[in-house]
Amino acid sequence: MIKDILIERVEDIAVAVVPEDDAQGMQEWNVYLINLKEQPIDGVLISSNGYGNLEGRNIKTSTLRQFFEKINGHDFVKIEWIDERLFGITNEFWVSFWYEGTLFDKRYVFVTESIVEDNFTEVPMIGKRGVMIK
Secondary structure (H helix, E strand, O other), rough: HHHOOOOOOOEEEEEEEEEEOOOOEEEEEEEEEEEEOOOOOEEEEEEEEEEEEOOOOOEEOEEEEEEEEOOOOEEEEEEEOHHHHHHHHHEEEEEEEEOEEEEEEEEEEEEOOOOOOOHOEOOOOEEEEEEEOO
């Protein structure tokens, strides 16, 4: 039965963590979902959580869920703000969406200490530098 389930590869969808200035000029970090496809994706569900060892103790953050009815082609949405103290643990974003009548899902994992300037790249459409997984 499981061998009959078609699992499509997710392409042209990215998750990025980007430093930005808030209204008071202080740096904050935001997580974005970027649709690099020409066409929109629909019914987008994103679950996020963090886990790992921080300051000698095992922790797991709450699971947050976001839903977006539609994300147009060549567009992006802000998923959430992320506290930079959580960069010392693994941060996971599970993304599910419909595209051309097929359900897709992919887990984007920012491993411990991967959200650092050495890993910055230019994030398309946002026009800022950050850490991106495609």
